[in-house]
Amino acid sequence: MIQVICDSCGKEIRRATRGANYVTLLGYDLCMPCRDGLMHQAGKETQRKEGYQLKTYETVYRETLRRMCK
Ligand SMILES: [Zn+2]
Numbered sequence: 001m002i003q004v005i006c007d008s009c010g011k012e013i014r015r016a017t018r019g020a021n022y023v024t025l026l027g028y029d030l031c032m033p034c035r036d037g038l039m040h041q042a043g044k045e046t047q048r049k050e051g052y053q054l055k056t057y058e059t060v061y062r063e064t065l066r067r068m069c070k
Contacts, residue, residue: 007069008034026062028069038064
């Protein structure tokens with residue numbers, strides 16, 4: 001079994017199954033709580049900019065992900 005560590009919170013993901021209890025985004029592994037946090041934060045920041053636009057969301061999403069996974 002492979003060991004997967006969340007790139008955001010640094011916790012080990014037990015019984016790691018991609019798509020079930022962790023996701024891989026742009027090369028980073030994220031546990032579900034961190035993934036939810038990312039979606040939430042990216043959604044909020046997108047709205048703060050000029051309303052909801054898919055392109056804006058993608059950019060914000062990427063920036064938020066990079067910030068969470070230092
Ligand atoms: Zn995490």
